Amino acid sequence: xxxxxxxxxxxxxxxxxxxxxxxxxxxxxxxxxxxxxxxxxxxxxxxxxxxxxxxxxxxxxxxxxxxxxxxxxxxxxxxxxxxxxxxxxxxxxxxxxxxxxxxxxxxxxxxxxxxxxxxxxxxxxxxxxxxxxxxxxxxxxxxxxxxxxxxxxxxxxxxxxxxxxxxxxxxxxxxxxxxxxxxxxxxxxxxxxxxxxxxxxxxxxxxxxxxxxxxxxxxxxxxxxxxxxxxxxxxxxxxxxxxxxxxxxxxxxxxxxxxxxxxxxxxxxxxxxxxxxxxxxxxxxxxxxxxxxxxxxxxxxxxxxxxxxxxxxxxxxxxxxxxxxxxxxxxxxxxxxxxxxxxxx
Amino acid sequence: xxxxxxxxxxxxxxxxxxxxxxxxxxxxxxxxxxxxxxxxxxxxxxxxxxxxxxxxxxxxxxxxxxxxxxxxxxxxxxxxxxxxxxxxxxxxxxxxxxxxxxxxxxxxxxxxxxxxxxxxxxxxxxxxxxxxxxxxxxxxxxxxxxxxxxxxxxxxxxxxxxxxxxxxxxxxxxxxxxxxxxxxxxxxxxxxxxxxxxxxxxxxxxxxxxxxxxxxxxxxxxxxxxxxxxxxxxxxxxxxxxxxxxxxxxxxxxxxxxxxxxxxxxxxxxxxxxxxxxxxxxxxxxxxxxxxxxxxxxxxxxxxxxxxxxxxxxxxxxxxxxxxxxxxxxxxxxxxxxxxxxxxxxxxxxxxxxxxxxxxxxxxxxxxxxxxxxxxxxxxxxxxxxxxxxxxxxxxxxxxxxxxxxxxxxxxxxxxxxxxxxxxxxxxxxxxxxxxxxxxxxxxxxxx
Numbered sequence: 001x002x003x004x005x006x007x008x009x010x011x012x013x014x015x016x017x018x019x020x021x022x023x024x025x026x027x028x029x030x031x032x033x034x035x036x037x038x039x040x041x042x043x044x045x046x047x048x049x050x051x052x053x054x055x056x057x058x059x060x061x062x063x064x065x066x067x068x069x070x071x072x073x074x075x076x077x078x079x080x081x082x083x084x085x086x087x088x089x090x091x092x093x094x095x096x097x098x099x100x101x102x103x104x105x106x107x108x109x110x111x112x113x114x115x116x117x118x119x120x121x122x123x124x125x126x127x128x129x130x131x132x133x134x135x136x137x138x139x140x141x142x143x144x145x146x147x148x149x150x151x152x153x154x155x156x157x158x159x160x161x162x163x164x165x166x167x168x169x170x171x172x173x174x175x176x177x178x179x180x181x182x183x184x185x186x187x188x189x190x191x192x193x194x195x196x197x198x199x200x201x202x203x204x205x206x207x208x209x210x211x212x213x214x215x216x217x218x219x220x221x222x223x224x225x226x227x228x229x230x231x232x233x234x235x236x237x238x239x240x241x242x243x244x245x246x247x248x249x250x251x252x253x254x255x256x257x258x259x260x261x262x263x264x265x266x267x268x269x270x271x272x273x274x275x276x277x278x279x280x281x282x283x284x285x286x287x288x289x290x291x292x293x294x295x296x297x298x299x300x301x302x303x304x305x306x307x308x309x310x311x312x313x314x315x316x317x318x319x320x321x322x323x324x325x326x327x328x329x330x331x332x333x334x335x336x337x338x339x340x341x342x343x344x345x
Numbered sequence: 346x347x348x349x350x351x352x353x354x355x356x357x358x359x360x361x362x363x364x365x366x367x368x369x370x371x372x373x374x375x376x377x378x379x380x381x382x383x384x385x386x387x388x389x390x391x392x393x394x395x396x397x398x399x400x401x402x403x404x405x406x407x408x409x410x411x412x413x414x415x416x417x418x419x420x421x422x423x424x425x426x427x428x429x430x431x432x433x434x435x436x437x438x439x440x441x442x443x444x445x446x447x448x449x450x451x452x453x454x455x456x457x458x459x460x461x462x463x464x465x466x467x468x469x470x471x472x473x474x475x476x477x478x479x480x481x482x483x484x485x486x487x488x489x490x491x492x493x494x495x496x497x498x499x500x501x502x503x504x505x506x507x508x509x510x511x512x513x514x515x516x517x518x519x520x521x522x523x524x525x526x527x528x529x530x531x532x533x534x535x536x537x538x539x540x541x542x543x544x545x546x547x548x549x550x551x552x553x554x555x556x557x558x559x560x561x562x563x564x565x566x567x568x569x570x571x572x573x574x575x576x577x578x579x580x581x582x583x584x585x586x587x588x589x590x591x592x593x594x595x596x597x598x599x600x601x602x603x604x605x606x607x608x609x610x611x612x613x614x615x616x617x618x619x620x621x622x623x624x625x626x627x628x629x630x631x632x633x634x635x636x637x638x639x640x641x642x643x644x645x646x647x648x649x650x651x652x653x654x655x656x657x658x659x660x661x662x663x664x665x666x667x668x669x670x671x672x673x674x675x676x677x678x679x680x681x682x683x684x685x686x687x688x689x690x691x692x693x694x695x696x697x698x699x700x701x702x703x704x705x706x707x708x709x710x711x712x713x714x715x716x717x718x719x720x721x722x723x724x725x726x727x728x729x730x731x732x733x734x735x736x737x738x739x740x741x742x743x744x745x746x747x748x749x750x751x752x753x754x755x756x757x758x759x760x761x762x763x764x765x766x767x768x769x770x771x772x773x774x775x776x777x778x779x780x781x782x783x784x785x786x787x788x789x790x791x792x793x
Contacts, residue, residue: 055456056457056460056461057456060452062415062452066418066443067445070441070443073422074434077432077511078430081421081430081744082426083422084426085422088747088751098415099766100762102411103766106408107769152430153746154746155746158748159750159751304437304438305513307515307517308513311438312441315442315446319442319449322445322450323445326453333464334456341463343462
């Protein structure tokens with residue numbers, strides 16, 4: 001098997017996909033999170049500002065979902081196909097809410113009628129909450145494992161089996177961390193009364209996060225078999241949960257000092273550490289089979305050919321710096337507090 | 346209904362709906378870049394007003410295009426799991442390259458394009474417009490590459506057997522430049538230019554008819570007419586080249602396009618007709634030996650007919666392929682005639698004197714849309730029964746673990762949401778057209 005810096009291609013691609021999904025979680029985390037607070041803002045103008053805080057950047061942030069999905073399809077087609085077809089209902093709901101969310105951003109402020117705006121506000125709020133929740137639910141299902149038989153055939157329930165108690169908990173945890181991330185991002189972009197209200201809301205968000213995260217962690221340790229195996233074999237990995245805890249603890253301190261950008265960095269780090277934790281728990285498995293471990297989808301049996309992975313790594317090496325350049329240009333252009341003008345949503 | 350047909354209906358429905366928007370974005374994008382370029386070059390305010398106006402319409406088409414496009418990326422996995430495992434090595438890399446090289450470019454510059462008027466210089470804004478336009482062109486490249494590989498696979502080998510069989514890339518560039526890619530990319534680009542140009546023509550023809558915004562409408566109409574005249578003609582050339590490729594690479598599809606059954610005989614070229622698949626007979630008006638002439642420049646030269654292929658290896662819906670193909674061709678011919686006639690009037694200095702011509706242009710907006718859809722339907726139904734030509738059948742490609750009820754659920758959901766989207770799109774398009782290119786005085790915003 002070919003390697004690069006001593007790491008084989010499937011593992012390298014696992015890191016790439018992990019990196020892309022972390023980028024997605026961090027960037028769309030504050031987009032979805034900001035939207036999940038939407039109905040907590042009472043005035044129409046506050047809601048408009050909240051939408052325009054993500055206005056020029058949410059389309060770009062969404063690129064990470066497209067690239068992450070493409071990278072999963074290209075690098076681990078078996079994982080892509082098995083997960084999406086087995087999780088048919090949650091993914092269809094996820095896609096539906098994605099469409100409704102972008103539609104409400106585009107059309108909410110295009111009419112002045114209060115009923116029009118209120119309707120879209122509700123749709124927008126529900127979509128954001130549902131998207132964050134469903135992402136967590138899918139993650140929970142992956143951690144728990146699927147009923148996968150021979151030839152990657154899914155043998156589990158069809159409609160509502162994805163809503164296991166554990167998946168619901170990971171759903172709430174994801175929602176809460178996105179809401180924390182979203183509130184911090186809005187603090188960075190707003191001023192005045194809305195800003196003061198967000199300081200108050202962020203505290204609630206953090207409590208929501210700490211509670212759901214603690215319950216989920218306990219549940220994971222007690223009920224999900226094999227979770228700690230990878231940790232026992234490599235004790236250094238215990239640093240990951242400690243790091244994520246420290247990163248969370250740092251957020252209130254930075255917010256009280258009004259260092260919102262640093263706070264955003266630390267809540268992003270929390271997400272990155274947690275995703276690393278997940279990746280570390282799973283590797284080299286991508287999708288554990290609850291029927292027999294021989295049927296599990298792993299980075300090796302799911303991976304594309306060496307040749308294809310090599311090409312794709314080249315694409316990533318060329319494409320990522322370009323993308324980073326575009327992002328720096330975009331974020332620099334829209335740096336600072338939201339100012340509504342005639343081009344705003 | 347069985348899972349396979351439901352999965353096909355859902356895919357056809359979601360992709361056809363999606364395909365209303367990206368061609369419009371690419372086409373409007375081109376016209377918008379020209380308008381903004383003229384503004385920078387001449388400093389004429391009219392072009393700025395036009396750019397801002399078309400940017401607003403661009404924003405809606407682009408937005409709906411992205412929203413409906415994300416669904417496509419995941420629908421391969423949800424509904425076509427076997428296919429996805431089979432082609433992931435190849436198809437996946439094209440999709441990933443699209444995300445990184447094309448979508449990344451268009452979506453980041455889109456923010457600056459839409460919201461950056463007051464934040465960046467006109468030049469940087471123009472560069473952003475070009476970035477978005479190029480990004481949307483590159484998107485088309487990678488998506489058409491992926492589809493073309495399904496039509497004419499190249500640069501791969503098949504590894505494994507039975508359920509574990511899959512295609513793996515052996516030569517990346519041979520895969521990208523497979524025999525049909527280049528022809529089809531150009532054909533799709535030009536179809537998109539026509540879709541955008543005819544929307545611009547339609548809206549400004551409407552204004553001209555109503556006597557509103559005459560000055561700027563004439564300018565915009567002329568820009569779009571130049572694009573439409575050139576492209577409707579070059580589209581004929583690219584269509585011909587594309588059909589030549591089909592003759593070589595997918596003879597069964599070519600035979601279905603003209604309803605040609607006989608194994609080895611000269612084939613006719615129909616203007617219009619009806620295919621009776623059971624009796625293998627076409628009723629219609631056509632040029633005997635015309636297809637032979639187009640392919641081999643000889644009216645007597647034989648063309649491989651459908652009967653040369655086993656029943657299970659040829660398209661089942663011959664009449665559908667025939668009709669969609671001929672709808673596309675007829676519209677293409679009409680667009681050439683229309684744009685050339687309008688350009689002739691322009692040359693004579695009488696372009697805007699013909700009210701009925703403006704009427705025709707107002708309604709012609711629908712024609713490139715129909716032609717684009719019809720062309721894809723002909724291409725995709727003509728590829729059947731294969732999902733990967735010659736290797737994997739559509740009946741083998743769908744997700745085995747997904748039930749009919751699940752697809753009915755998602756199909757109903759898509760129908761509801763897409764109807765809503767279509768209504769919103771038409772409503773806001775209509776509103777923006779009625780409102781016109783000029784902004785009224787800006788309202789002061791209340792301060793929190």
